[in-house]
Amino acid sequence: MATSASAVLSKTVKKQFLDLPQGDKVQAMYIWIDGSGEGLRCKTRTLNSEPKTIDELPEWNFDGSSTDQSEGSNSDMYLIPVAMFRDPFRQDPNKLVLCEVFKYNRKPAETNLRHICSKVMSMSEVADKQPWFGMEQEYTLLGTDGHPFGWPSNGFPGPQGPYYCGVGADKAYGRDIVEAHYRACLYAGVDICGTNAEVMPAQWEFQVGPTEGINMGDHLWAARFILHRVCEDFGVIVSFDPKPITGNWNGAGCHTNFSTNDMRAEGGLKAIEDAIERLSKRHTYHIRTYDPNGGLDNARRLTGHHETSSIHEFSAGVANRGASIRIPRAVGQEKKGYFEDRRPSANCDPYAVTESLVRTCLLKEEGDAATVYSK
Numbered sequence: 001m002a003t004s005a006s007a008v009l010s011k012t013v014k015k016q017f018l019d020l021p022q023g024d025k026v027q028a029m030y031i032w033i034d035g036s037g038e039g040l041r042c043k044t045r046t047l048n049s050e051p052k053t054i055d056e057l058p059e060w061n062f063d064g065s066s067t068d069q070s071e072g073s074n075s076d077m078y079l080i081p082v083a084m085f086r087d088p089f090r091q092d093p094n095k096l097v098l099c100e101v102f103k104y105n106r107k108p109a110e111t112n113l114r115h116i117c118s119k120v121m122s123m124s125e126v127a128d129k130q131p132w133f134g135m136e137q138e139y140t141l142l143g144t145d146g147h148p149f150g151w152p153s154n155g156f157p158g159p160q161g162p163y164y165c166g167v168g169a170d171k172a173y174g175r176d177i178v179e180a181h182y183r184a185c186l187y188a189g190v191d192i193c194g195t196n197a198e199v200m201p202a203q204w205e206f207q208v209g210p211t212e213g214i215n216m217g218d219h220l221w222a223a224r225f226i227l228h229r230v231c232e233d234f235g236v237i238v239s240f241d242p243k244p245i246t247g248n249w250n251g252a253g254c255h256t257n258f259s260t261n262d263m264r265a266e267g268g269l270k271a272i273e274d275a276i277e278r279l280s281k282r283h284t285y286h287i288r289t290y291d292p293n294g295g296l297d298n299a300r301r302l303t304g305h306h307e308t309s310s311i312h313e314f315s316a317g318v319a320n321r322g323a324s325i326r327i328p329r330a331v332g333q334e335k336k337g338y339f340e341d342r343r344p345s346a347n348c349d350p351y352a353v354t355e356s357l358v359r360t361c362l363l364k365e366e367g368d369a370a371t372v373y374s375k
Contacts, residue, residue: 002145007235018090026050027094029087030060030079031225032101035068037111037292038240038347040225050093057081057097069101069109077109078102082118083218088184089229096188096225098218114217117351121213123373126358132264132338133216133354134193134209134257138346139227140244141174141202142237148202148245149174149236160250163201173202174236181206181223181230188226191219199250209257217351242291242301242345251301252346258357259338268336275361276316276325276339282360283314283324285368289356291345298345 026047034041043062051057064070064077079099087094101109108115120126141149150173151157166172178195185192185206194207206227208219224240231238243251262271279286291297316325316339318332324343331337344353359365 002143002147003235004144004232006232011233024049027087027090028057028097029090029095030081030097030099031222032062032079032099033111033221033349035064035109035111037113037349040221040228041067042225047095051084051095054081054084057084060099064101064103064109069111070103074104076104078104078106082114083215083222085188085190085222088187088226091187096222098222098225111349113349113351113355114214117217117355118214119373120355120358120363123363126362127213129260129262129362130212131354131358131362132210132212132259133350133357134207134211134338135216135220135344135350135353136205136207136253136255136257137220137223137240138198138203138205138252138254140200140239140241140252141177141204141231142239142244144235144237146237148200150202157201160199160201160248163197163203164199165196171201172197174204177230177234177236178204178206180234181227184226184230185223188222190223190226191215192223198252200245203250203252210259213354214351216354217349220350240347242297242347253301253342254344254346254348254350254353256341256344256350256353256357257338258341258354258361260362263338264336266336269331272327272331272337272339276327278360278364278366279325279341280314280316282366282368285370286341286343286356286360288368289352290343290348292347292349297347298343301345 027044028047029042029044031040031042060079061076063075065072065075069077080102081097082100083098085096086092087096100114101112103109143149162171182192182195191208191211192206193209196205198205208223211219227238262268287295287298315323317323318327318329320326326340326342359370365371
């Protein structure tokens with residue numbers, strides 16, 4: 001299996017330099033979503049002291065023509081810090097800084113979906129309901145040649161079945177990366193809550209949540225960035241492609257769990273059922289917002305074991321992993337809790353997913369287009 005040239009560089013030598021004292025200075029790595037709506041970019045600056053709040057972080061800029069976000073003739077883009085995490089690679093007091101991207105005229109970049117999502121989440125009709133989210137991020141480990149990690153170089157592993165939550169060298173491919181990522185997220189302050197091996201060999205999942213409002217998107221993007229960096233150190237690639245291997249191999253999704261204070265209260269099943277009814281009438285809108293290519297990625301993904309039955313038809317059921325919306329068995333028994341939307345693809349933008357859920361379920365929007373609010 002092909003690995004990157006950087007993977008063979010001595011991490012022991014690198015540690016010698018990372019252990020050097022840095023005085024009162026702080027390295028802040030600014031992170032943003034590029035013009036693809038899927039890729040992440042980063043660069044580092046020095047701060048004179050450790051920031052305690054996001055408001056203490058300065059704005060910055062970058063060349064948008066090199067990230068497919070502007071033309072070369074007017075390429076300066078602004079980075080506005082919106083969330084801060086501890087840096088698990090350089091360690092304290094250094095920081096990871098998630099940023100929104102704005103154009104030269106201070107309007108949000110096309111792939112800055114956080115901007116409108118934040119406004120929607122702050123509306124009283126939404127915030128008063130305390131929307132909680134939990135997202136289950138599936139991903140696939142690949143060599144630098146694009147071949148799945150641990151797969152035979154000229155063939156395929158055994159059929160799917162023993163790999164889901166599997167244990168053993170012939171079932172779990174790449175656990176070192178998974179463990180490193182989990183600990184790095186805990187150190188950073190990301191709301192990671194679990195992980196497991198998935199149905200296809202070299203495919204894994206981590207879960208983030210429960211997290212309220214805009215924080216869901218912030219924490220999932222931070223977890224994705226950390227995973228990219230961990231894989232970089234191991235010399236492999238992480239793919240969030242919803243169908244990395246064609247044929248009868250499992251696709252990769254980002255199942256999203258959602259609840260409000262009404263759903264979590266006694267008798268909350270009625271609120272859950274009302275929300276599902278609204279979702280059933282807006283299936284096309286959600287499919288379009290659940291991947292960055294307007295539903296085309298989900299069209300590739302929705303084949304194989306344990307996948308949603310159709311992008312064209314909506315379905316819901318208790319403990320039904322073939323449905324668009326699943327009500328967990330325990331929720332059906334306790335008559336309160338949450339539901340799981342199984343339609344988002346692995347490469348979805350969590351800001352788009354969470355925003356669309358609250359638009360339909362809490363703001364009670366209808367039709368195939370998002371409502372524009374004056375405030």
